[in-house]
Amino acid sequence: MSITLENLTRRYGASHAVDRLSATIPTGCFFTVLGPSGCGKSTLLRMIAGLEPLDEGRIMLEGRAVAGPGLHLPPEARGVGVVFQSYALWPHMDVLGNVAFPIEAAGASRSAARAEAQQHLHSVDLARFADRRPADLSGGQRQRVALARCLAAQARIVLMDEPLANLDPHLRAAMEEEMTAFHARAGATTLFITHDQREAMALSDLVAVMRAGRFEQIATPQDLHDRPATAFVAGFIGRGVVLQSEVMSSSRGEAALRLATGLQVVARAAQARPGPAQVLLRPGDLRVDPAGASARVLACAYRGDHWEARVQLDDQADVLLLNLPQRAAPGESLTVAITGGWVLPQG
Ligand SMILES: Nc1ncnc2c1ncn2[C@@H]1O[C@H](COP(=O)(O)OP(=O)(O)OP(=O)(O)O)[C@@H](O)[C@H]1O
Numbered sequence: 147m148s149i150t151l152e153n154l155t156r157r158y159g160a161s162h163a164v165d166r167l168s169a170t171i172p173t174g175c176f177f178t179v180l181g182p183s184g185c186g187k188s189t190l191l192r193m194i195a196g197l198e199p200l201d202e203g204r205i206m207l208e209g210r211a212v213a214g215p216g217l218h219l220p221p222e223a224r225g226v227g228v229v230f231q232s233y234a235l236w237p238h239m240d241v242l243g244n245v246a247f248p249i250e251a252a253g254a255s256r257s258a259a260r261a262e263a264q265q266h267l268h269s270v271d272l273a274r275f276a277d278r279r280p281a282d283l284s285g286g287q288r289q290r291v292a293l294a295r296c297l298a299a300q301a302r303i304v305l306m307d308e309p310l311a312n313l314d315p316h317l318r319a320a321m322e323e324e325m326t327a328f329h330a331r332a333g334a335t336t337l338f339i340t341h342d343q344r345e346a347m348a349l350s351d352l353v354a355v356m357r358a359g360r361f362e363q364i365a366t367p368q369d370l371h372d373r374p375a376t377a378f379v380a381g382f383i384g385r386g387v388v389l390q391s392e393v394m395s396s397s398r399g400e401a402a403l404r405l406a407t408g409l410q411v412v413a414r415a416a417q418a419r420p421g422p423a424q425v426l427l428r429p430g431d432l433r434v435d436p437a438g439a440s441a442r443v444l445a446c447a448y449r450g451d452h453w454e455a456r457v458q459l460d461d462q463a464d465v466l467l468l469n470l471p472q473r474a475a476p477g478e479s480l481t482v483a484i485t486g487g488w489v490l491p492q493g
Pocket residue numbers: 158162163181182183184185186187188189190341
């Protein structure tokens with residue numbers, strides 16, 4: 147089922163948690179909303195689930211209006227599955243009962259429902275907790291019960307609010323795989339909320355970067371990384387710095403720029419025109435080159451399989467990021483060439 151959001155608005159007093167937000171989420175898409183704390187992600191999901199009223203706008207699920215002026219279908223009439231951090235499990239039922247319930251409600255016999263529920267509990271690594279009550283589980287375990295219940299309900303639309311947030315890294319990686327497999331198998335349209343960009347990039351067909359109640363950009367993970375539309379997205383996704391520059395000329399997806407430092411750079415661009423522009427330089431756009439400009443190392447941090455140095459070109463204020471195969475000491479001198487970049491769309 148597709149999800150269409152038209153001009154959605156939700157106010158708390160004078161502030162807008164969600165602000166005239168519009169988007170269409172295609173059927174079967176794994177769509178992630180990524181944004182900083184307080185940008186309105188949970189409010190948006192709660193509006194789609196039917197747990198939060200709209201102040202303005204309209205929500206359509208597969209062409210059917212479920213919320214809008216004078217209309218508010220209750221959550222159970224929307225046909226969506228929800229996995230929320232705070233979403234209540236049925237406290238009087240044990241874990242197996244919670245997961246079996248939607249299967250039984252769909253017409254399966256009690257024993258068949260319990261057998262299938264056991265399988266889902268297995269996939270979220272909770273089989274041994276089948277006869278516990280939700281109150282006797284940790285927060286992360288409760289979330290996994292909610293996830294298993296969602297798998298069991300086979301909802302065509304699944305809404306997930308940070309479902310992996312309380313899990314340890316090992317289980318988290320396993321659950322990511324489980325969710326990707328579930329999505330491929332079930333084909334449900336999935337709206338996933340996170341503030342973890344690594345998770346968003348790994349799981350999603352499309353990612354919406356949300357800021358102050360609006361989607362700043364909707365794109366594939368690779369396009370968000372390689373072709374961010376704004377300085378906010380460029381700063382939020384991946385590593386890099388955004389610098390002021392001057393476009394001297396452009397042709398066929400490339401622009402020749404001059405940085406404030408005087409350095410000339412050829413960068414990728416969508417539609418650059420001569421004049422001021424911001425350019426994103428990721429660590430991969432720089433390399434050590436004997437013929438490059440001289441720079442000084444300010445700091446150096448280990449990033450797993452390489453070192454990332456913060457460097458400053460001589461006599462210039464701008465700080466750049468550069469990947470190195472080994473550690474460089476603060477104060478050390480390097481010569482650096484800029485081999486690429488991305489010109490942010492000019493306003
Ligand atoms: N019931 C409420 N009353 C007043 N303000 C609220 C209420 N719920 C949310 N807000 C405000 O609306 C804004 C958006 O909140 P929301 O919970 O949707 O953000 P979020 O992006 O999910 O944040 P987080 O990642 O921290 O969970 C925040 O500024 C929040 O303080």
